[in-house]
Amino acid sequence: MANRFDFKGTRAAAPYFEGWYVKVTDPDKDFTLALIPGVALFGAKECFVQYNLFYKEKSLSGKITFPIEAFTTVNDPYSILMPLFVLSETGVKAHLKDESIDLLVDLSFGTFLPLEQTLYSPSIMGPFEYLKMPCSHDVVSMQHDVKGSVVVNGEKIAINKGKGYIEKDRGSTFPSKYVWAQSNIFKEREDCSVFLSVADIDLNVINFMGTIAVFHDGEKEHRFATYLGAKAEVKVDVDQQNYSVKLKDPRKRLTAQVSLKNSDKLIAPMNHNMDYTIKETVKADISLVFEEKDKEPVYLNTINGAAECVNWD
Numbered sequence: 001m002a003n004r005f006d007f008k009g010t011r012a013a014a015p016y017f018e019g020w021y022v023k024v025t026d027p028d029k030d031f032t033l034a035l036i037p038g039v040a041l042f043g044a045k046e047c048f049v050q051y052n053l054f055y056k057e058k059s060l061s062g063k064i065t066f067p068i069e070a071f072t073t074v075n076d077p078y079s080i081l082m083p084l085f086v087l088s089e090t091g092v093k094a095h096l097k098d099e100s101i102d103l104l105v106d107l108s109f110g111t112f113l114p115l116e117q118t119l120y121s122p123s124i125m126g127p128f129e130y131l132k133m134p135c136s137h138d139v140v141s142m143q144h145d146v147k148g149s150v151v152v153n154g155e156k157i158a159i160n161k162g163k164g165y166i167e168k169d170r171g172s173t174f175p176s177k178y179v180w181a182q183s184n185i186f187k188e189r190e191d192c193s194v195f196l197s198v199a200d201i202d203l204n205v206i207n208f209m210g211t212i213a214v215f216h217d218g219e220k221e222h223r224f225a226t227y228l229g230a231k232a233e234v235k236v237d238v239d240q241q242n243y244s245v246k247l248k249d250p251r252k253r254l255t256a257q258v259s260l261k262n263s264d265k266l267i268a269p270m271n272h273n274m275d276y277t278i279k280e281t282v283k284a285d286i287s288l289v290f291e292e293k294d295k296e297p298v299y300l301n302t303i304n305g306a307a308e309c310v311n312w313d
Contacts, residue, residue: 004114004123004138005089007073007080008170014041017269018170020080022092023282024107024146025304026162027185031055032282032304033150035094035105036266037080037087039071040274047071047082048274049096050266051103054283055152061264061280062098091148102153109164110145113193115214116221124195124212126227134173134202140166142193142216143184167195174268174276175199177312179234179243181258183286183305191218192300194288196245196256198232213247215254215290217298222252222290236312243309252292258307259285268310280308 009018019038025031036050045068052061072081079088084095091108115124123129124139146162163184178199186192196213211232213224224230224247236243241261247254263279270276284305290298 003078004168005140005166006078009039009041012041014043014045015172015272016041016170017172017274019168020087020140021165021167021169022087023165023182023306024159024162025164025185025282026146026157026159027304028161029055029157029159030057030304031150031157031159032306033105034280034282034306035087035092037082037085039068040269041068042269042273044274046274049082049085049094051096051101052264052266052280052282053101053103053152054262054281055157059262059264059281059283060101061266062100063267064096064098102151104151105148107146107148107150107159107162107164109141110147112141112166113143113216114141115139115223121223121227124214124223124225126212126225128227131203133171135169135171135175135199137197137212138168138170139195139214140168142195142214165193165195172269173272174270174310175201176270177310179236179245179258179307179309179312181245181256181284181286181305181307183284183302185304186288186300186302188300189218192216192298194254194256194286194300196224196247196254198234198245211247213254215288217290222254222292224249224252224254234312236309240309240312243312250293252290254291255289257287258305258309260307260309261285278308278310280306282306 184193262283263281284307286305
């Protein structure tokens with residue numbers, strides 16, 4: 001099966017984007033950092049690194065842009081390179097600086113927890129992986145250990161018990177309407193992870209509300225997806241600061257209550273441009289209930305989740 005981490009857009013033509021979402025959380029330090037490197041081939045062509053940081057009750061976000069020629073990949077190990085930025089499956093090293101932040105990152109990754117792959121479902125997209133979708137999603141690792149250090153405006157933070165998560169997106173545009181949430185830091189258990197997304201999918205000839213989600217209990221992957229017959233119900237508050245998602249199929253259910261506090265601005269690819277402002281938090285409160293037929297429900301709560309809610313009215 002294909003390596004979900006690797007850059008897929010070697011021969012891509014505009015309009016096209018591809019980006020990685022690399023998140024690390026150290027709950028002991030109440031620290032979370034998401035790095036989003038990527039490329040955008042639209043009217044303007046660029047590569048970039050976005051950051052979203054929460055530490056000491058403060059959040060910061062920003063986007064640093066480079067010429068498209070500054071993006072490259074190398075092998076052994078396979079790595080994504082930009083000026084003062086290196087990302088591979090073994091870790092990330094970076095020095096990012098703008099008017100808000102001087103950020104030094106030196107982190108090493110442990111063994112990834114990938115999703116199961118089959119011929120029918122080579123990725124979380126299932127059989128849709130074989131179609132040209134407006135936005136294709138990959139989950140690279142639901143959970144892995146992270147160690148190293150991050151220096152934020154001169155203050156060094158030792159990451160000793162970090163947990164990581166990596167996903168990817170590629171295509172021509174983000175969905176015009178979606179909710180998304182992720183966490184692998186829970187108060188009750190250390191081995192669980194969750195990712196979920198419900199989005200408006202526009203394929204020109206057909207439009208539908210699609211869902212992809214995984215709850216991993218530390219031993220087994222439990223997947224919810226439209227292509228597996230899962231149904232989704234989403235309710236969003238008027239201010240779009242809180243939402244609930246209910247996913248179900250004949251054997252299992254996943255219910256999530258999400259609070260998007262401490263959200264910050266990020267830039268998303270939308271309508272053939274890399275200039276659409278969305279809000280994301282890396283400090284979401286997420287409450288989960290996972291129910292499986294003939295088994296006791298699993299109740300989980302996190303204060304270190306990530307979440308977005310875009311144009312859901």
